[in-house]
Amino acid sequence: MILAGLALLILSIIVAILSLFRRLARRERPHITAFLPLVIMLVTYYLPVRIPSKPATIFALYRDEFIALADSSISEFQDTKIELRLPESPLYESASVYSRLSPKGVVVEFIVSDFYLPLVYISTDNPDDVSDTCSRGGIPVERLEPKWYVCRRDWN
Numbered sequence: 001m002i003l004a005g006l007a008l009l010i011l012s013i014i015v016a017i018l019s020l021f022r023r024l025a026r027r028e029r030p031h032i033t034a035f036l037p038l039v040i041m042l043v044t045y046y047l048p049v050r051i052p053s054k055p056a057t058i059f060a061l062y063r064d065e066f067i068a069l070a071d072s073s074i075s076e077f078q079d080t081k082i083e084l085r086l087p088e089s090p091l092y093e094s095a096s097v098y099s100r101l102s103p104k105g106v107v108v109e110f111i112v113s114d115f116y117l118p119l120v121y122i123s124t125d126n127p128d129d130v131s132d133t134c135s136r137g138g139i140p141v142e143r144l145e146p147k148w149y150v151c152r153r154d155w156n
Contacts, residue, residue, distance in 0.1 A: 012041040
């Protein structure tokens with residue numbers, strides 16, 4: 001996907017440059033539409049990188065509440081050592097606290113709106129310290145700040 005977008009970007013740059021040189025060779029002043037393919041491609045290529053995901057936006061809006069929830073749930077988890085479900089809240093659809101195969105890494109996972117893009121707090125700030133950090137083979141896709149990630153779960 002990224003390779004195809006990059007190839008399309010390079011192709012549109014070449015088309016815009018050739019169009020510009022062709023008009024300059026005929027001593028015509030280039031019209032603004034000559035640059036339109038390049039502008040459209042640059043906007044569509046770079047705009048998704050700048051738009052934050054919904055979990056990242058919700059975290060930014062309610063940062064203090066999420067930090068307080070993570071801190072309190074980790075201290076409660078340390079007492080029980082079993083997977084905990086957090087109580088219902090308008091901030092998220094569901095949330096749980098768990099630790100898999102590593103006593104030093106505790107994970108607090110919030111499902112904000114999309115099951116496949118959870119907001120995750122990792123107590124050690126290293127996703128590799130905890131097995132199945134994003135549940136079932138997911139990977140971190142956005143690092144919001146130390147210890148806070150947006151993960152992408154595996155679709156399978």
